[in-house]
Amino acid sequence: MEQTLSIIKPDAVQKHLIGEIVGRFEQSGLYPVQIKMITFSVAQAEAFYAEHLGREFYQPLIDFMTSGPSVVMVLEGNDAIKRNRQLMGVTNPDLAEPGTIRADYAESTRLNCVHGSDSAASAEREIQFFFAKH
Numbered sequence: 001m002e003q004t005l006s007i008i009k010p011d012a013v014q015k016h017l018i019g020e021i022v023g024r025f026e027q028s029g030l031y032p033v034q035i036k037m038i039t040f041s042v043a044q045a046e047a048f049y050a051e052h053l054g055r056e057f058y059q060p061l062i063d064f065m066t067s068g069p070s071v072v073m074v075l076e077g078n079d080a081i082k083r084n085r086q087l088m089g090v091t092n093p094d095l096a097e098p099g100t101i102r103a104d105y106a107e108s109t110r111l112n113c114v115h116g117s118d119s120a121a122s123a124e125r126e127i128q129f130f131f132a133k134h
C-alpha cells in the first residue's frame, strides 16, 4: 500500500465536484484515509508552493489557492502516487488524456481542479505538511 496527497482545489470545490472527484478515486481503489476542508492561508500556500517562487505563475497560483476552500486528503492504495496522477491527467487540461479529471473539468493550467504528489519524497513531505502528528 502506498499513500499520496491529493488536493481538490478551490475551482473544483466551487463547482461542487468534491463528490465526483472522490468517487473517481474510490472507484479506482484509492481510498481517503485522512481528509479535511481548509482555506489555505497565504503563508500556507507560499510554504506549500515554495519550489515555484520566482516563476511567473507563482503569485496568481497563491491568489487562486487562497481564494476559497480546498479539500486536502491522503489517498491510500496500490501504486497510489502514479495512479492518482493518471486519474488527474497532466497539468495543462488541453493536453490531458480524455477521461481524466483535468480533461473533464479543468479550465486552465492554473484552475486545474486537483493536485497530486509527484514522487514518494513529495508525498511524504506533503502528507506531513497537512497531517503532521503532534
Ligand code: CMP
Pocket: 057, 061, 091, 109, 110, 111, 112, 114, 115, 116
Ligand atoms: P499543481 O500540481 O498544484 O502544482 C503547481 C501548480 O502551479 C500547478 O498545479 C498549476 O496549478 C500551477 N501551474 C504550473 N504551471 C503553470 C503555468 N505554466 N501557468 C499557470 N499555472 C501553472
